[in-house]
Amino acid sequence: MKIKPEQLKDMVRLRLQPSKGRTQISDAKAQPGREKPPLVWLETNTCHGNILSVMNIANPTFPELMEDIFDLRYSNTLMFGQGSQPIEVLEAVMAGEIKDYFLVVEGTVPTKDNGIYCVIGLKDGQNYTALQAVRDLGPEAKYVIAVGSCAAWGLPFGAYPNPSGSKPVSAVINRKVINVPGCPTNPEWAVGTLVHLAMYGEPELDSLNRPVMFYGETIHNLCTRRHYYESGIFAKKLGEPWCMFKIGCKGPVTYADCPSRQWNGEHVNWPVGANTPCIGCTSPEFLERTAPFFKHLPDIQLPGVRVASDRAALATGAVTALGIGAHLAGQIATGRLQKTLKKGFSGSFRIKKGKPK
Amino acid sequence: MMSLARREVSALMARSKITISPTTRSLGPANLEVWVEQGRVVDARCATGVFRGFELILKDRDPLDAPYITQRICGICPAAHSTAASLALENLTGVRPPWNGNVLRNLLLAGNTLQNHLRHFYFHVIPDYVPGPEKPPFVPRPTKDYRMDKAANKRLLNHYFDAFTYSRMAYELDALLGGKGPHPHSILPGGSTVPPTAPVLMDIQARLNRIKRFIDESMVPDVHTLAQFYPEYYQIGSRSVRLLAFSMFPKTPEDREDRYFPAGVVLDGKTLPPDPKKIREHFRFAYFKDPGKPEHPTAASTKPRPNKEGAYSWSKAPRYDGMGLEGGSLARLWVTGDYRKGVSVMDRLVARVMDTRIIAGMMIEWLDQLKLGEPIFNHFEVPSEGEGLGLTGAMRGPLGHWIKVEGGRIASYQIITPSAWNFSPRDDRGNPGPFEEALIGTPIEDELLPVEIGRVMRSFDPCMACVTHVYTPSRLVQRFVI
Numbered sequence: 055m056k057i058k059p060e061q062l063k064d065m066v067r068l069r070l071q072p073s074k075g076r077t078q079i080s081d082a083k084a085q086p087g088r089e090k091p092p093l094v095w096l097e098t099n100t101c102h103g104n105i106l107s108v109m110n111i112a113n114p115t116f117p118e119l120m121e122d123i124f125d126l127r128y129s130n131t132l133m134f135g136q137g138s139q140p141i142e143v144l145e146a147v148m149a150g151e152i153k154d155y156f157l158v159v160e161g162t163v164p165t166k167d168n169g170i171y172c173v174i175g176l177k178d179g180q181n182y183t184a185l186q187a188v189r190d191l192g193p194e195a196k197y198v199i200a201v202g203s204c205a206a207w208g209l210p211f212g213a214y215p216n217p218s219g220s221k222p223v224s225a226v227i228n229r230k231v232i233n234v235p236g237c238p239t240n241p242e243w244a245v246g247t248l249v250h251l252a253m254y255g256e257p258e259l260d261s262l263n264r265p266v267m268f269y270g271e272t273i274h275n276l277c278t279r280r281h282y283y284e285s286g287i288f289a290k291k292l293g294e295p296w297c298m299f300k301i302g303c304k305g306p307v308t309y310a311d312c313p314s315r316q317w318n319g320e321h322v323n324w325p326v327g328a329n330t331p332c333i334g335c336t337s338p339e340f341l342e343r344t345a346p347f348f349k350h351l352p353d354i355q356l357p358g359v360r361v362a363s364d365r366a367a368l369a370t371g372a373v374t375a376l377g378i379g380a381h382l383a384g385q386i387a388t389g390r391l392q393k394t395l396k397k398g399f400s401g402s403f404r405i406k407k408g409k410p411k
Numbered sequence: 412m413m414s415l416a417r418r419e420v421s422a423l424m425a426r427s428k429i430t431i432s433p434t435t436r437s438l439g440p441a442n443l444e445v446w447v448e449q450g451r452v453v454d455a456r457c458a459t460g461v462f463r464g465f466e467l468i469l470k471d472r473d474p475l476d477a478p479y480i481t482q483r484i485c486g487i488c489p490a491a492h493s494t495a496a497s498l499a500l501e502n503l504t505g506v507r508p509p510w511n512g513n514v515l516r517n518l519l520l521a522g523n524t525l526q527n528h529l530r531h532f533y534f535h536v537i538p539d540y541v542p543g544p545e546k547p548p549f550v551p552r553p554t555k556d557y558r559m560d561k562a563a564n565k566r567l568l569n570h571y572f573d574a575f576t577y578s579r580m581a582y583e584l585d586a587l588l589g590g591k592g593p594h595p596h597s598i599l600p601g602g603s604t605v606p607p608t609a610p611v612l613m614d615i616q617a618r619l620n621r622i623k624r625f626i627d628e629s630m631v632p633d634v635h636t637l638a639q640f641y642p643e644y645y646q647i648g649s650r651s652v653r654l655l656a657f658s659m660f661p662k663t664p665e666d667r668e669d670r671y672f673p674a675g676v677v678l679d680g681k682t683l684p685p686d687p688k689k690i691r692e693h694f695r696f697a698y699f700k701d702p703g704k705p706e707h708p709t710a711a712s713t714k715p716r717p718n719k720e721g722a723y724s725w726s727k728a729p730r731y732d733g734m735g736l737e738g739g740s741l742a743r744l745w746v747t748g749d750y751r752k753g754v755s756v757m758d759r760l761v762a763r764v765m766d767t768r769i770i771a772g773m774m775i776e777w778l779d780q781l782k783l784g785e786p787i788f789n790h791f792e793v794p795s796e797g798e799g800l801g802l803t804g805a806m807r808g809p810l811g812h813w814i815k816v817e818g819g820r821i822a823s824y825q826i827i828t829p830s831a832w833n834f835s836p837r838d839d840r841g842n843p844g845p846f847e848e849a850l851i852g853t854p855i856e857d858e859l860l861p862v863e864i865g866r867v868m869r870s871f872d873p874c875m876a877c878v879t880h881v882y883t884p885s886r887l888v889q890r891f892v893i
Contacts, residue, residue: 097439101483102439102486106593107593110582110592117572125547126548127547129548131534133435134550135550139551140433140435141433142551171461176430210483211468215467217462217463217464217468240591292599292790293604317586318591318592319583320579323586323587323591324590325591327590328588328589329605329606330597330604335594345473346472346475346476347473347475347476348473349473
């Protein structure tokens with residue numbers, strides 16, 4: 055069954071108890087008839103921006119989510135216990151006492167020097183690394199969800215020169231990982247995916263295992279300023295209300311629904327709405343190839359003149375650059391952009407071989 | 412004198428060692444080692460579990476990307492990092508924001524600060540004093556030392572749940588002015604990017620009023636309830652009055668050190684203006700190549716040496732004129748004179764709540780300073796060579812970014828975060844960092860559930876994500892693993 059995001063939101067609302075005024079978590083009991091999936095939220099090498107972003111969810115609120123839909127067992131940021139208590143929770147999970155749990159990972163998984171660059175605690179008197187934790191908890195989980203671009207792509211901390219040997223979750227365990235990228239994730243991308251998994255099973259995923267309902271279109275295609283692009287009305291500096299393409303917008307190569315969904319929980323704005331370019335934070339090339347953030351697309355280059363640290367990324371980048379080139383060429387062929395392009399780019403813009411400045 | 416006494420006792424009495432790892436509710440796991448004798452902490456070491464190497468990632472990149480990249484150090488205080496990076500770039504280029512640009516940036520940083528303080532107080536501190544519902548993630552509980560009556564417990568717990576709504580609202584202020592939060596887009600060198608218009612200002616005003624009401628009617632009474640039931644925490648976690656605050660919220664775009672919160676170094680009662688030239692990073696107990704002497708951030712390097720003899724932390728130890736200084740709301744309010752009662756767990760908590768209230772009040776005033784229809788951003792070019800320094804007060808203490816540009820790219824970038832000041836390891840002379848110092852003397856009631864240690868730690872508002880260099884080495888546990 056395919057469910058549209060709007061429908062999903064309504065279902066989530068319907069699923070919730072009718073309002074009793076203030077949420078009285080302490081008095082409420084788990085609802086009968088449905089097992090709440092246990093949630094293990096593992097923070098590895100992260101800025102914690104994803105759990106903090108998910109706490110920004112408005113409908114349902116975070117306490118409602120924890121009361122009605124999930125059973126949050128482990129979260130370094132929120133759980134009350136400390137020291138060996140959280141480790142005991144993880145041990146109970148590994149011992150099979152907590153079954154059918156969802157493993158959410160936010161953060162990159164450092165692999166250099168056996169993963170010593172991220173220690174999540176002491177287990178049996180030894181450093182328990184994020185690498186080991188993901189490998190221990192991953193195989194038995196009902197679903198593994200990589201929330202945020204760190205966990206999904208290993209970026210930005212895995213960007214050159216990748217001091218910690220950071221990798222995405224999917225690179226360190228041999229099983230399916232559902233990617234919910236973003237830096238941070240929009241609260242609804244993460245919660246929407248989790249709720250879909252809990253209530254309707256796996257959502258439709260694309261070739262990079264991203265839920266299509268959130269990442270099915272480019273920012274560019276959904277952009278509220280698309281007509282300025284088509285008309286060749288480009289912002290020349292930050293803070294102008296026109297198309298951001300010329301000052302670095304990565305919307306044409308970034309898959310996410312920010313323009314229609316908006317941020318945060320209450321959908322008040324989004325980066326282009328704030329008159330700044332999209333920086334491609336959901337992209338598998340985030341930072342590594344979506345920076346410099348304020349240079350327009352064909353100028354994307356690796357930092358410095360160092361040897362490319364990641365050939366795969368280089369190849370994807372080339373495809374991306376060609377992709378945008380082909381897109382523009384198509385527009386020119388149909389005659390729609392010919393004049394405006396010349397006007398908008400004042401001769402400095404090359405479609406095929408962008409000369410880095 | 413004190414160290415002598417300690418050595419004598421340790422010869423006679425058994426010392427026990429408590430290890431807490433991970434510390435939860437600290438934005439990143441930390442590893443604490445605490446030595447206890449006769450029920451009191453005699454020594455402590457603090458290290459954290461993450462290393463990401465931002466300063467290495469920043470090298471060779473476009474200087475203009477620094478505000479967005481450094482934001483990603485921390486999801487709870489991104490506005491502080493982009494503010495420091497913007498100030499450093501403005502220092503380098505000479506550009507200044509227009510009037511509105513400065514006010515908007517102040518609003519963004521302040522909104523982020525409200526979010527931080529609300530989340531820190533309710534989600535990180537309160538669980539050490541108030542039992543939650545009888546189910547995960549509220550159990551297992553970190554202590555049995557719950558003293559409040561039933562009504563107070565219920566009230567604080569309800570406010571815990573309300574805080575999700577109000578902290579979310581505070582992040583929406585950053586979304587309104589910066590596109591999204593965490594990691595808002597609008598704090599940039601040269602100003603900000605969302606022009607003030609009636610609907611935006613109206614929206615911000617309405618949300619701010621609601622947040623302010625929550626602060627006045629819930630948060631302020633709640634911290635007094637805590638103080639009433641846990642009065643001995645005015646003594647626990649105390650240390651000498653050695654504080655550091657960098658100035659915060661420039662009053663004018665020219666920013667001639669005239670800011671709403673002034674800078675100050677407080678040394679045993681005396682407040683002096685800080686001199687950034689006196690800051691040194693110490694390497695002796697850090698897993699970095701030791702240059703042989705403490706170095707200024709502009710000269711300091713980041714060369715990992717994981718097997719260094721005697722080291723125990725991946726954090727360098729920042730010192731001011733050789734002293735470990737504590738930052739945060741308490742330091743900020745001590746400098747302004749708003750709070751000078753003492754330096755302890757409860758003093759830090761009360762000062763942080765006062766800080767929240769003061770900042771919310773300031774934000775409402777700033778809305779009136781915005782001039783509709785006037786510029787918000789000044790365009791500029793980054794020169795190919797130069798150095799810049801950006802200092803700002805941040806949520807949990809003094810934050811400094813040092814940038815050096817060569818050939819149009821970042822040649823070196825050094826960051827000293829508030830948590831690096833507060834949670835630093837020992838310096839070259841063996842003196843402990845502020846948090847380590849504050850732990851010494853802490854009474855431990857129950858060595859198996861040493862909640863006191865967590866209470867002291869969380870009074871500092873730890874953010875282990877911000878200690879950008881740090882990781883813990885493998886270490887044998889001698890007695891207790893808590």
